[in-house]
Amino acid sequence: MSAVIGLSQPGDGDWSNVQGSQYALLSERVFARVLLHVFGLVLVFSQLHSSVSWTVLGGWTALLIATIAHGAVIDRKLADASRRLFTRREYWGHAANQLAKGAVWGSLVAYAALTGNLTGAMIVWGVTALLVVTSSASRFSAPLGAIAFCGAIGLVSSIAFIISGAVVPAALAFVTALCGAGAAVETARISMTARVAQTGMDEKSQVVSFLLREYEDTDADWLFELDTGRRLRSVTPRLAFALSRELDEIEGASFIQLIAGDAWETGKFPPSLHVFADKLKRRESFSDLVVEVSIGGKRRWWELSGTAITAPDGSYAGFRGVGSDVTEQQESSAKIAYLARYDTLTSLPNRLMLTETLGAALRYAEKWRTRCAFLMIDLDRFKAVNDSLGHLVGDRMLSEVAKRLNSLMTENEMCGRLGGDEFAVVIRDAGDRSYVTKVAQSIIQHLSEPYQIDHHVLYVGASIGAAFGPRDGRTVEELMRNADLSLYRVKDEGGGQFHEYEPSLHATAEERRKLELSLRSALANNELFLNFQPVVNARSENLVSFEALVRWKNPDHGIVSPAKFIPLAEDTRLIVPIGQWVMQEACNEAATWPEYVKINVNVSPEQLLEPDFATTVVQALSRSGLTPSRLEIEVTESIFLRDADVARRALEQVMALGCSVALDDFGTGYSSLGYLRKLKFSTIKVDRSFVQGASQNSAESLAIINAVVAMAGSLGMTTTAEGVETAEEAAMIRDMGCDKIQGYHFGRPMPVEEVRAVFKRSETIRTA
Structure with a gap:
């Protein structure tokens, strides 16, 4: 009874959801209820205008119209209560309005009875009896308001009749109010039961629609269903095939364990699998979640979408979802990502990745008040190799240069190819200038050693220009340009050397100016x-x-x-x-x-x-x-x-x-x-x-x-x-x-x- 009236939680259901769907029905018959009250008002006014003071009747009429209008406004505002959070404040506000409305009607009965106008009191009570009956029928979705309305009329009228000596009318008024309130509660109970059942059906329908929509939109390969322990149930043959297992082998098995593979024993799960497990743990819906899994000892990628299942009583019952194997797409994306940032000939980072790394090194240097360095490397005499032996030999030499250069790198450096025969090195922490000099000299020494390519013994040298950030530039572009100026200086002097950027690099600047x-x-x-x-x-x-x-x-x-x-x-x-x-x-x-x-x-x-x-x-x-x-x-x-x-x-x-x-x-x-x-x-x-x-x-x-x-x-x-x-x-x-x-x-x-x-x-x- 308490749950039906709305004073307590309806079992495991959501109070706001259940009561909101009920109170939203009030907006459907606002006009009819207002019209009924106005009809009663006109009827009372026509019968009592000659026997009741116009001042009293006018004041009472104004008060009644105010409560009717306020109630209509409240009912209108509840039209969307089923689609939003329905609050306790709205619940008690509606009941208070109905209580006030009932008290206003009852007050006129009491006034007539206590002033000796028993006939007028019976006329008003007859109108209120009609309103009590209609209230129990029209406000079944808000039983507390119906109880408040009927109770206020019945209580005030009964007391007034008893004081005036009219025992029978008092009893009739009390019984009528009691029956009206009881009818409203019973109707509300039946309505709420139907509403809860309908809500459950709607929720299930939404889940099914979600799954079908996801299946059609994403061209998913299979469906999955998990219980509260995240174990598989109702396993489909397509899911069993995706897991490379037999149906009876995986029914009731832990889904996370099945897709984790060997990582289940070590506990070192891929980050995406951690995200998926957290979603299940927090009972959060997810869509297009790409998860790295292990199937038959091989790494695969699955795209999963799912939503939590709610039992008829409102409790959590597990998960349903759809999935598909997107391994080929992921590998293709990885290949494209590699192509975007790595040079295909040498497998070294390309210009884009070098600029990104240099930008990060600049930010690190400014944050910790240290220095980073950018070394620009140009191969000496490489053009002669290309012209005499062809591009095939030249490309093989570039690959060998890249291998040697990469072998010299530590965690503090990253090398890459800018294009042609130009390479570069980003030194993250270059606070020690002697360390940068040592790295540059080591690069020149190793790249200048002979190369054995297609029975040819070939020699090239290396020239290096360096710029330090943020001393020689606070942006990537400035550092690369100044390192390039330093490299021009080395090339002008014959190559095979290392030179730091100096503001007074006049020779290169003059040549550039003339050109x-x-x-x-x-x-x-x-x-x-x-x-x-x-x-x-x-x-x-x-x-x-x-x-x-x-x-x-x-x-x-x-x-x-x-x-x-x-x-x-x-x-x-x-x-x-x-x-x-x-x-x-x-x-x-x-x-x-x-x-x-x-x-x-x-x-x-x-x-x-x-x-x-x-x-x-x-x-x-x-x-x-x-x-x-x-x-x-x-x-x-x-x-x-x-x-x-x-x-x-x-x-x-x-x-x-x-x-x-x-x-x-x-x-x-x-x-x-x-x-x-x-x-x-x-x-x-x-x-x-x-x-x-x-x-x-x-x-x-x-x-x-x-x-x-x-x-x-x-x-x-x-x-x-x-x-x-x-x-x-x-x-x-x-x-x-x-x-x-x-x-x-x-x-x-x-x-x-x-x-x-x-x-x-x-x-x-x-x-x-």
Whole structure:
């Protein structure tokens, strides 16, 4: 009885949930109850206006209307009580209003009876008897309020009738109120029983819907159910197959023990398994939780979703959930993560990981008031090895250099490859300068020892420039730039040495200043020109496009390598006007070619950050008359290193014109896999390092090329393999599914005259 009225907890159920669902029903009949009270008010007023003082009747009417209005407001506010926390304050507030309303009605009965107007008292009591009956029917979901209303009317009326000598009316008033309250409680008991049962059914329905939805949305492989002891029950054949066990073997067994494998004995669980166990322990629902498990002694990854089961009495009954094996996806993600931060040729950390590590070392140095160091390493005479023996031997030498360098590292250092023949070392704690000098000299000594590669005894040296943080720079970029300046100083002095950064590195700064000064006037002096390298169809070997490559010939500096003046142009923002010139010249030349030949133009990240980049492309196309579909913009992964959104918007504007966009040097420096979904590249260019690695049967390079080809195909993109130098490499790339090939085997970068000669020969052959 106490639970039905709401004075105590309903068994193991939640008081707020049960009472909230009951009191929410009050909002459904607010208007009817208000109308009934107004009807009673009108009836009483019409019968008593001549026998009761207008002052008393008016005051009573105002008080009654106030309590009716307040009660209607309370009932309206309870409309969402089933969907939120229903409080004790609301519960007692509703009961207080009903008590006040009953007392107001009873007060008029008492006034009439005590003033000798027994007829008027009986009329008012008749109206209140009607209200008592209707209250027990309409407020069955709030029995305490019905009891308060009926009790107040019955008590006040009975006392008044007894005082006035009307014993029979007093008894009738008391019995009527008692019956009304009893009827309300009994109706409430029946309603609550049905409500609790319905709540249980709804909860079970939600669990089933959750499981089915999870099963369909995640394409889960199997279902699982656990009891309160986290033991398996109702095991399905698919779950038994996933566990590599028999059904009767795992029914009732500990789920955690089954998926922990040997770790169950040692207690050294994977972190993800600890998280899963904690979720079960705390009875928390979980979704898409990736857990490392051990099945048959092999490491696997499962993706699990589940929710706690509630028994009919409201108690915890275990867990139900769905799961699937995502081992292949996890291994693929791990491979992609490795590719993002490690160099595929040397297996050393790449530029991205080096910059992240150096940033962490800088923060450590500033926190503990010590120093970190960045060593930039360049191999001496490596170009001679590459030119004389080829890139295959050069790449093997780089691998040997990486092994030697890595063998010298301790927990305080990390080495990596910046690109080409440049390596770097991050020293976390460089408070002792003599220690840094010792590390640098050891690196130079070990890297300068002879290499035995393909029956060749080869020698290279090493030059090292160093910068200390935060003394020589408080940012990663400043430290790397200053270490690079130190390296220039060493190279100028002949190499093979170690040099720390000094603010007075005049020689390098002067050379850079002169080169920059000459570059600023290169466009005005017509010193820049274009070379074009052909790109062919992998199957037919027919010409598909040419890549435009900018070259610089200066009277003072001679032919300046693009590897030297392009970075300088980017640092000084000269790349923007140079890039605009390249774009216009390339489009002008391509407009004279056959329509089936496209032009590929490289674009620097600095150009993409210009707000009018798309305008530059439009002007180049309109002035040259080149069709937009024949222009392909090539960008490198470095566009995603900073201001990625700005670069993406610029490329989307270009694609809207009808141009295509290619991702060059894929996988060599920065992770851009997330943007392959957001930006519709037309082509992914496989870097030559992967091609060379594949030609040496490198499993990693072969796997990466296959993955890139498959990924590009699934995304509707084509692939171009760079750096193909032999017929054997071309056949290998063709067999691996690449769409286009670029490299010395099909043509070196050539001046515009040779390009035109190619088309003339093709036209002559076609018309012959």
